[in-house]
Amino acid sequence: MAIPTSRAKEAAEISVNADECNACGLCVNICGDLSLKMENGVARKSETAIFGCIGCGHCMAVCPTGAIEIHGREISPADIFDLPAKESAATYEQVISLFERRRSIRTFKDQDVEAEVIEKILKAAKTAPMGLPPSDVHVMVLKGKEQTRAFAKDFCDYLETMKWFVSGWFLTLMRPFWGKANDEMFKGFVRPLFKIYPGKMRENINVVNYDAPLLMYFYGSPYTDPADPIIAATYAMTAAESLGLGTCMLGAVHPLIQHGSKARKFREDHGIKFPGREGLFVAIGYPAVKFKKGIRRTFASDQ
Ligand SMILES: Cc1cc2nc3c(=O)[nH]c(=O)nc-3n(C[C@H](O)[C@H](O)[C@H](O)COP(=O)(O)O)c2cc1C
Structure with missing residues (x-):
């Protein structure tokens, strides 16, 4: 059985055009799955694949003659594109300037984000590395502050029905299961949020998503590596910053909309x-x- 994701259950198919193969062996060396081998001076599918081709496409991308085709797991030769010129790539100085200039933004101009800018952000986010191709990341996009506010209001109404989740009896019950750190987080962070979000909304102040004119929610399926949506969100944030936008990651909503019928x-x-x-x-x-x-900023491991 191939590695399953919500989009793919089968391994991808590898085919090598023996007439075009120049026997350089680059594809064999690059395949982390051992799906390829050299035989009689030609790259071929091996019998020693670890999982079966996951469709990362590395062999197609490294092949100097275009001899390899991968089909399946949402990838095909049509997905190959010419690399941007090396000289056009951002330098470290440009990247660090972008990073150092970024601050979380929680007040936005009353100005919509243009459709083509949204497309650019999504295009950049799709280049994010993924635990297992094809990307199992889903994106919900809310455009315009009316939509983001409506979402925040709904979320506050929903929280009002979930107060038991931060009640004393529930936290005491859960502490032996989820441990000290979770207990402290719930008491010091999550419980206050249950008051602050709806309380501020009643004053017409949206501190759930700050009436942002654009909201993107990156999430995975139950198959997805938990890091995948976070990496894609980080790419989206970085791309948005490079386009002159301000951004703020919002971590509080996701964990509160995972469990239970409500x-x-x-x-x-x-x-x-x-x-x-x-x-x-x-x-x-x-x-x-x-x-x-x-x-x-510092890391916790810095001395
Ligand atoms: C995973 C994650 C979740 C966050 N969640 C929220 C949030 O729910 N609300 C909020 O106002 N800021 C949120 N932030 C923004 C942080 O508060 C902010 O990054 C931090 O205060 C440091 O400020 P800076 O981003 O300007 O460096 C989040 C940031 C991250 C990385």
């Missing part, structure tokens, strides 16, 4: 197809604030 109804109401271990919202819009300084 969460399922909320997801269904908003066209969210799967519950998943990880998911992340990114609020995006033209920033209404300008920062004067950057802020140096």
Whole structure:
């Protein structure tokens, strides 16, 4: 059996055109699945594949003669494109400037994000590496602050029906199962959120997604590596920043809409197809604030 995802259950098919193969062996060396071997001076499908071709496409991309075709798992030779020139790639200085200039933005201009800009963000996010091709990441896109506010309002209404989730008896019951750190997080972070989100919404202040003019929610299926939607969201954030937009990742909604029948109804109401271990919202819009300084950050392991 091939490695399953929500989109693919079978291995992809590899074919090598022996007449075009120049026997360089690059495809054999690059295949992490050992799906290819050299035989009589030609690359061929091997019998020693570990999982079966996952359709990463590396062999097609490295082949200097175009002798290899992969079909299946949502990939085909039509997905090959010419690489942008090396000189056009961002330098470290450009990348670090973009990163150092970024700050989470929570106030946005009352200006929609143009359709072609949204497409550029999604195009960039689709280049994200994925645990297992084909990408199992889904994206929900809400355009315009009316949509994002309606989503936030619905979420606040839903939270009002879920107060038992942060009640004393429930947290005491769960502590032996989910441990000290979760207990502390629930008491110090999640429980206050249950008050703050709906409370502020009643004052007409949206602190769920800040009335962002664009909201993207990256989430996976139950098959997805939990990191996949987070990496795609990070690419989207970076692309949006490069296009002059401000962004803020929003982590609080996803975990609260995973479990139980009310969460399922909320997801269904908003066209969210799967519950998943990880998911992340990114609020995006033209920033209404300008920062004067950057802020140096550290890792926990720094001394
Ligand atoms: C995974 C993740 C989840 C986050 N969730 C929220 C959120 O729900 N609401 C919010 O206002 N900011 C959220 N943030 C933004 C952080 O608060 C912010 O990144 C942090 O304060 C550091 O500020 P900076 O992004 O300007 O460096 C989140 C950031 C990350 C990476």
